[in-house]
Amino acid sequence: MKNSPSTTERIEMHRKMVLVRRLEERLGELHKAGxxxxxxxxxxxxxxxxxxxxAMLATSDYVTSTHRGHAHYVGKGLGVHGIAAEILGRETGYCGGRAGHMLIGEKASGVIGGNAIVGASIPAATGMALxxxxxxxxxxxxxxxxxxxxQTGICHESMNIAALWKLPVVFVLEHNxxxxxxxxxxxxxxxxxxIRGAGYAIPSEIVDGNDAVAVYRAVATAVERARRGEGPSLVEAKTYRMxxxxxxxxxxxxxxEDLAAWAARDPIKVSFASLVDAVGxxxxxxxxxxxVAEVDAAIEAALEAPLPTFAVFEKTAPYAESF
Ligand SMILES: Cc1ncc(C[n+]2csc(CCOP(=O)(O)OP(=O)(O)O)c2C)c(N)n1
Ligand SMILES: [Mg+2]
Structure with a gap:
């Protein structure tokens, strides 16, 4: 099927989903432990x-994230140690331990940052597309x-101008x-x-957000369209906040009942079931x-890492200016 991920890509998506899940579980424990x-x-x-x-993006493509961005960070190629260390406020974190979990960014990986301002990721990516x-x-x-x-006004303004100017932006609506x-x-x-896409002449698609392959296919089509200069697309991924x-x-x-129904369609279970015949x-x-072992080791190392100093701030300042 067109734009389908290869088996190797599907295994990598499975691996990254487990990395994120383990990271979330450990963060929950660490939060409880203060x-x-x-x-x-x-x-x-x-x-x-x-x-x-x-999964189909190049390193040089840009991604803007939200306050709930761990899967976006890992998906776009950030390492678990740098993420965990940032969240634990350590010098070895992606932003020298000064950003916290909602604002992680790394220009070299095209992760232009999480965002605590609801809706702000949308005009940011639209501007980058310009x-x-x-x-x-x-x-x-x-x-x-x-x-x-x-529901924010800036979402509509961004979609309107992106469609009018045929900007190479992909809007991924994570409907949880x-x-x-x-x-x-x-x-x-x-x-x-x-359905709002129609109001801006933006092609849109609804996709099962708990199926990584379905998400990949829909988004790959949107990415190719943007690369051809044909403008933005909107992919609405239906999922659930567990x-x-x-x-x-x-x-x-x-x-x-909702929690049980969505747990039965857990994205890692869906991925496992769809891969097991081919991969074993x-x-x-x-x-x-x-x-799991990679995340645990990354967190242990992060807990041992030093807290930031002024020297770290000097090291990260030019990075911040380069935005
Ligand atoms: C401009 C702005 N308004 C309100 C808030 C408070 N706030 C934080 S998250 C949130 C809800 C976001 O919902 P959604 O976009 O569906 O993201 P989800 O939490 O479901 O991932 C609100 C209202 C904020 N951070 N920024
Ligand atoms: Mg939501």
Missing amino acids: KTRGPIHRCDGQEAVGVGAT SIQVRGGSDVAMCFFGDGAA QYGLTVHHSVQSPVADLS QGFSTSDMGGYQGE QERLEQVEQEA
Whole structure:
């Protein structure tokens, strides 16, 4: 099928989803133990969106993320140690331990940053797409944003200008059904936000956000379109937030039936089931065990790493200026 990932790419997506899952689990534990600063926004159950949507990107393509960005970071190629160390406030973190988990960025990998301002990833990527177009390259800019962020005014302004100017941007709407503690049905009169694409003449597609292969196919089509200079696309990935809004959320408002139904379609289970015949159970289990061990080792090393000093700040300052 056109734009389908190879078996090697599918194994790599599986590996990255397990990396993210283990990272989320360990961050949850570390938060409870008082070792992280501030709340953590976990993306358990949503890994297939961030990992599947970034799997076909080149290093030079840009990605802007949200407050719930761990799968976007890992998908786009950031290493687990640099992420974990940043979240633990250590010198070896991607931003010298000064950014925290919502603002991680690394220019060399095209990760232009997480974002604590809801909706702000959208105009940021649109502007980057304009810079690509002006410079005449074939890179693309991709933004992730949530169903809550889709209700902001800047989302509509960005989509309108991106379509008008045929900017090489891919809008990836990560629809996890909730904005904070508020269900989507009381945020918008339309269940499928992708229908808004028609209002801007932007091609849009709804995809099963718990199936990394389905996400990959839809996004790869959108990326190719952007590279050909045909403008933006919108991919709405339907998924579900399995944890609270953040580690500060006491929960209790998500239905047990919904949680059970989505748990049965866990993206790692979906990926395992679809790969096992071609790859074999033993190989997949080995991939999973190695991913878990990689995260655990990265976190142990991060916990041992030094806290930032002024010297680190001097080292990272030119990086910050280069944005
Ligand atoms: C401009 C702005 N308004 C409000 C907030 C508070 N806030 C943080 S996350 C959030 C909900 C975001 O929902 P969604 O975009 O669906 O992302 P999700 O948390 O589901 O990943 C809100 C309202 C904020 N950070 N920035
Ligand atoms: Mg949401």
